[in-house]
Amino acid sequence: MMREFTCIICPNGCEIRAEIEEKEGGAVEILSIEGAACKKGNAYVEQELKAPQRNIATSVLVKGGILPLASVRLTAPIPKGRIFDAMAEIRKCTLTAPVESGTVVIHNLLGYDTDVIVTKDIPENAEK
Amino acid sequence: MDGQMDKKTCSQINGIRTEAVDVVIVGGGPAGLAAAVELYHKGIHDILIVEREKQLGGILRQCIHDGFGLTRFCTTLSGPEYAKRFIDEVEELKIPYITDAAVLEVTDAKLVTAATRDGLRQWQAKSVILTMGCRERTRGALGIPGERPTGVFTAGVAQAYINLYNTMPAREVVILGSGDIGMIMARRLTLEGAHVQAVFEIQPYPSGLPRNIEQCLNDYGIPLYLSHTVTAIHGGKRLTGVTISRVDEHFKPIPGTEKEYSCDTLILSVGLIPENELSLDAGVALDGRTKGAVVDEYFQTNVPGIFAAGNVLHVHDLVDFVSMEAENLADSAAEYIRDKSLPDCPVEIKTDRNINHTVPQRISGTRGFKLSMRVNRPMKDCRIVVRQDGVEIAAKKMKKAIPAEMIQMEIKPEKLKTSGNLEVCVE
Secondary structure, eight states: OEEEEEOOSSTTOOEEEEEEEEOGGGOEEEEEEEOOSSHHHHHHHHHHHHOOEEOOEEEEEEESBSSSEEEEEESSOEEGGGHHHHHHHHHTOEEESSBOTTOEEESSGGGSSOOEEEOSOBOBOOOO | OBOOOOOOOEEEETTEEEEEEEEEEEOOSHHHHHHHHHHHHTTOOOEEEEOSSSSSSGGGGGOOSEEEOTTTTSSOEEHHHHHHHHHHHHHHTTOOEEOSOEEEEEOTTOEEEEEETTEEEEEEEEEEEEOOOEEEOOHHHHTOOBOOOBOEEEHHHHHHHHHTSOOOOOSEEEEEOOOHHHHHHHHHHHHTTOEEEEEEOSSSSOSSOHHHIIIIIGGGTOOEESSEEEEEEEESSBEEEEEEEEBOTTSOBOTTOOEEEEOSEEEEOOOEEEOOHHHHHTTOOBOTTTSSBOOBTTOBOSSTTEEEOGGGTSOOSOHHHHHHHHHHHHHHHHHHHHHSSOOOOOEEEEEOTTEEEEEOSEEOSSSOEEEEEEESSOEEEEEEEEEETTEEEEEEEEEEEOTTSOEEEEEOSTTOOSSSOEEEEEO
């Protein structure tokens, strides 16, 4: 069976075609892959067939900062199916200014080998 | 918030105390920051960045998604992290900047006036670098008929509400236009609990990058309808719904194809326009295709000493290319300040009907340069050819060329001549 993928690893967005064979028990064997401009594309397709993973970016509340939010992202992707669980976990957090970019907000999110980190400095609001 | 300012040579111009400075950079977004840092490394230290917002960083402050920096830094960063790399360098090098300061006027004599927290301030610069970025096309610019309820936002405004001000502007959403910011907001709104019903695009092809269709729409089951547009807006105080119609090849709505969608929010992601009001005041000539300045390979406009780069020059899809363009600009601006002029650029760059535009539009023909362009429509297995006087001087094979993706070609100096126009064609 032929399947087509748009690689999301970089802005090139390579169109990759993979010939796959579905095995018993849901496993998938890749017979051939073509169309990726780099080897990351092949790895992406393999991952997509096995267990799709995504990174997410959102924000957490900040008290006393020049902005009410600090943006955050994950240090490594998580299974696509857990995105909304991750959002719910991250929504529980509140930070207090000053907040520094790189600060770990949640270690091992949902038990995965990934941290939620702040991506923006939020200085304290001096104008009170 | 003032950076270090040395004691300046001052004079009175138009009754305003005026400070002398080598370079004023208008706008502290990705282009302005990269230009400032590169100028400093080229030995030009008498710089001032003037930024309208409270903080440096420009639009990157609200672009919290990742995917920035793959070309420039070989790693994937969120927008704020990408900006921070440059802001940290500006701070470290003690490059002066002021925030909360709106430039009101730039003249062809390179006199820059700004409204600041300390009142009006004025600088006489040797060179002015225009890095004001772009703004979004609005409903007014599209002329969508119907009522005027609240609930119609451009994608960037919705992005600012959610990512900067912690305000959720939407529950049931329809998106018009498949620009990258629109698709990124489709995902963002979904993550924050809104229901995005669909994205409609008037063109027969998407206007954003394929990866965003995949990771922002397909991942969340949001359909994308091509050759469709909004033909009416309904609602009194708040938006209650929109009418969507299919369009023909001339973008005319086809009668009988109307479909009603009830929603409280319509997000517009229908294009970006370089913000050039200040440039026009300064006598800078614009290109009708890019809506940005006409520049030469030095990124110099028709006004000597006034340069432009980044989204104010032509809309980019990747910030990495904005930074790199601004760095190239800075090298030229440094040369201009040292030599007080730059070489003539009499060679014009023309295009065939497949190419929408090029940047630069003029060159000297004496040295190599980077040619940026966009195609007019999606094409497969094509070859982009650059000729001078009918002689091929560069070519690039493309498996696919799409309007959403800026194409760049390195033009080598060996084959270039100082006379005879260039033509860029697709074969």
